[in-house]
Amino acid sequence: MANKPLSAIPEVTRSERTAVTAGSRPPSGRKKRLLLKGIRLTWLYALAIGLACITAFPLVWLVITIFKPTYEIFQYPPTLFAHVYTLANLRYALSATFLRPFFNSLYVTVVTSILQVLVNGLAGYSLAKHRFAGRTIIFYLFLSSMMVPFQIYLIPDFLIIKHLSLLDTRTALIITWVGSAGSVFLIRQYMLGLPDSTLEAARLDGASEWRTFFQIVVPMATPVLGVVAIFSFFSQWNNLLMPLILIHSASKYTLPLFLVFSPSSNPAQNMTAAFVTSIPPLIVFLLLQRYFSQGIALTGTGEQG
Amino acid sequence: MAVQRERSTLAPGRTGRKVSVLPYLFLLPMLVSFIVFNLIPVFWSLGLSFTNYNLITPAHFVGLSNYRHALLQSSLFWLAVRHTVWFVLAVPLGVAISLSAAFLINALPWGQGLFRFIYYLPSALSSIAMGVLWAFLISFGSHSILSQVMADIGFPAGLNFTGPNLFLAFVLFSGMLVGWGPGMVIFSAGLRGIDQELYDAGKLDGATGMKATWYLTLPQLRLTLMYVIITGMIGAFQVFESLFVIGSLGTGSQFGPLNSGLTLVPLIYEKAFSYMQFGYASAIAFLMLAVIMVLTIISMRLGQGGTALGK
Numbered sequence: 001m002a003n004k005p006l007s008a009i010p011e012v013t014r015s016e017r018t019a020v021t022a023g024s025r026p027p028s029g030r031k032k033r034l035l036l037k038g039i040r041l042t043w044l045y046a047l048a049i050g051l052a053c054i055t056a057f058p059l060v061w062l063v064i065t066i067f068k069p070t071y072e073i074f075q076y077p078p079t080l081f082a083h084v085y086t087l088a089n090l091r092y093a094l095s096a097t098f099l100r101p102f103f104n105s106l107y108v109t110v111v112t113s114i115l116q117v118l119v120n121g122l123a124g125y126s127l128a129k130h131r132f133a134g135r136t137i138i139f140y141l142f143l144s145s146m147m148v149p150f151q152i153y154l155i156p157d158f159l160i161i162k163h164l165s166l167l168d169t170r171t172a173l174i175i176t177w178v179g180s181a182g183s184v185f186l187i188r189q190y191m192l193g194l195p196d197s198t199l200e201a202a203r204l205d206g207a208s209e210w211r212t213f214f215q216i217v218v219p220m221a222t223p224v225l226g227v228v229a230i231f232s233f234f235s236q237w238n239n240l241l242m243p244l245i246l247i248h249s250a251s252k253y254t255l256p257l258f259l260v261f262s263p264s265s266n267p268a269q270n271m272t273a274a275f276v277t278s279i280p281p282l283i284v285f286l287l288l289q290r291y292f293s294q295g296i297a298l299t300g301t302g303e304q305g
Numbered sequence: 306m307a308v309q310r311e312r313s314t315l316a317p318g319r320t321g322r323k324v325s326v327l328p329y330l331f332l333l334p335m336l337v338s339f340i341v342f343n344l345i346p347v348f349w350s351l352g353l354s355f356t357n358y359n360l361i362t363p364a365h366f367v368g369l370s371n372y373r374h375a376l377l378q379s380s381l382f383w384l385a386v387r388h389t390v391w392f393v394l395a396v397p398l399g400v401a402i403s404l405s406a407a408f409l410i411n412a413l414p415w416g417q418g419l420f421r422f423i424y425y426l427p428s429a430l431s432s433i434a435m436g437v438l439w440a441f442l443i444s445f446g447s448h449s450i451l452s453q454v455m456a457d458i459g460f461p462a463g464l465n466f467t468g469p470n471l472f473l474a475f476v477l478f479s480g481m482l483v484g485w486g487p488g489m490v491i492f493s494a495g496l497r498g499i500d501q502e503l504y505d506a507g508k509l510d511g512a513t514g515m516k517a518t519w520y521l522t523l524p525q526l527r528l529t530l531m532y533v534i535i536t537g538m539i540g541a542f543q544v545f546e547s548l549f550v551i552g553s554l555g556t557g558s559q560f561g562p563l564n565s566g567l568t569l570v571p572l573i574y575e576k577a578f579s580y581m582q583f584g585y586a587s588a589i590a591f592l593m594l595a596v597i598m599v600l601t602i603i604s605m606r607l608g609q610g611g612t613a614l615g616k
Binding site: 126146148155260 | 325335336338339341342344345347349350353409412423424425426427431433436438444450457486539542549550570574583587597
């Protein structure tokens with residue numbers, strides 16, 4: 001031990017277990033370590049792939065189903081690849097029956113997302129970078145309202161929309177979903193960190209408050225505004241409870257209502273509708289993945305309501 | 306002049322401020338929306354909970370009788386509570402999956418991004434579309450595709466997931482099976498945030514492998530863990546969508562056969578919009594609010610944002 005080179009010592013401490021079994025023959029010890037590492041990695045990847053199979057299952061199932069003829073989707077055991085490929089189901093996705101709720105959803109969701117960013121962004125900016133009477137009270141009002149589950153608002157919101165004569169309109173879905181205390185809070189927290197000097201410089205250059213907001217503040221706050229846009233897109237796209245109580249006519253159905261209340265008698269077509277319904281959120285997810293992880297880290301959960 | 310006034314509203318200590326309307330103007334749209342759809346409704350709802358309002362006849366003050374009815378006389382209310390509690394109790398189990406998956410991903414030398422992407426995938430799809438898929442897999446009762454799969458892997462043949470016995474369990478487990486992606490993302494962000502020096506120091510004391518996980522990593526993640534569990538529980542209290550979609554499409558009755566999938570929010574929805582018992586439904590909503598408020602205050606104490614993003 002005494003005449004061993006010093007460099008051998010850290011190797012022993014690095015992995016006691018393998019060092020003990022390897023004894024005094026370093027080459028075979030290294031081999032064994034490699035082998036153990038290999039076994040460990042194989043296990044890890046087997047586990048990781050197993051989990052991936054579970055989470056990939058819904059999307060894979062939907063994708064392989066939409067190209068199958070109706071009789072084949074009931075086949076057991078299910079076939080991974082269709083015996084006969086058909087585009088009949090996709091034709092359903094392009095029919096007016098499906099496209100109407102699809103565009104209703106798209107309209108309501110896109111308008112909501114834009115308004116959410118604008119309305120809550122302005123409010124967050126005001127609370128973060130301006131001083132005015134009542135600022136603290138308003139902030140704490142917003143903060144405390146975040147404790148209230150939105151089901152509390154369900155009945156009065158319905159009554160208010162009824163009084164405004166907006167029942168059964170897409171506008172009702174938008175205006176009940178725009179103001180979000182949670183979004184304001186998030187935006188405010190983020191904007192508190194923006195440097196005052198930059199805003200000051202813009203003002204000294206004679207930029208109006210509106211220009212400062214749109215040309216200086218918005219670009220600097222893109223990450224948090226992106227998060228708000230994404231989550232409002234997801235929550236409105238999947239919004240079921242509000243349309244359920246506010247919308248009656250089939251012509252104004254959004255996709256969630258359509259999927260539940262107007263299913264086709266052909267399950268293959270319903271699968272196709274479900275798949276196409278998943279495409280817009282999937283695209284948003286793929287394009288803005290970066291904001292997603294930020295957003296989840298900021299807010300805790302991916303979805304609400 | 307205008308510039309002067311606007312500048313004076315800047316936050317950092319400025320003297321000689323003049324009152325500006327701009328910050329109020331910025332706040333106005335949000336404030337209006339907040340007052341109309343949040344502030345007024347809370348008090349309106351509270352007021353309704355003391356009445357017998359039914360949309361048709363004028364409301365009469367009935368005191369605490371709605372609350373008394375829910376808590377003391379209604380077996381349906383307690384049934385809904387019991388069902389809801391199942392969802393709440395299942396949360397730690399789902400969080401355990403999230404955490405394990407985060408550890409797993411962290412241990413992979415390559416492909417972390419890919420696996421994280423696949424694990425999050427079900428949460429990126431439309432949750433309603435997922436419901437349509439689940440409903441398809443259990444439709445046709447004991448002859449459903451899922452029943453046959455279960456029989457093939459050793460469970461009794463002919464399990465009926467659309468029946469009153471298994472419907473709730475199915476909705477619970479199907480959600481848990483694919484719903485742990487967001488939690489995993491939070492945990493892996495937390496894991497990456499832990500200072501490597503901690504492990505280097507731990508190694509000197511012999512903390513490697515499982516020991517390091519137990520004594521070094523978990524304590525570091527304690528707050529994140531609590532936060533994820535509590536926000537998860539708040540979400541579990543509000544479960545509605547999956548029960549409604551899978552119930553309507555898979556079993557043919559909203560929330561499953563014989564109220565087998567009736568939880569609190571479905572109960573509120575049914576009482577209010579099927580039976581027009583707006584007062585009673587509001588009372589149930591406020592009982593739920595009380596519990597959720599406690600949980601929310603705890604989660605806010607644990608830091609990070611709130612729970613109500615998006616709405």
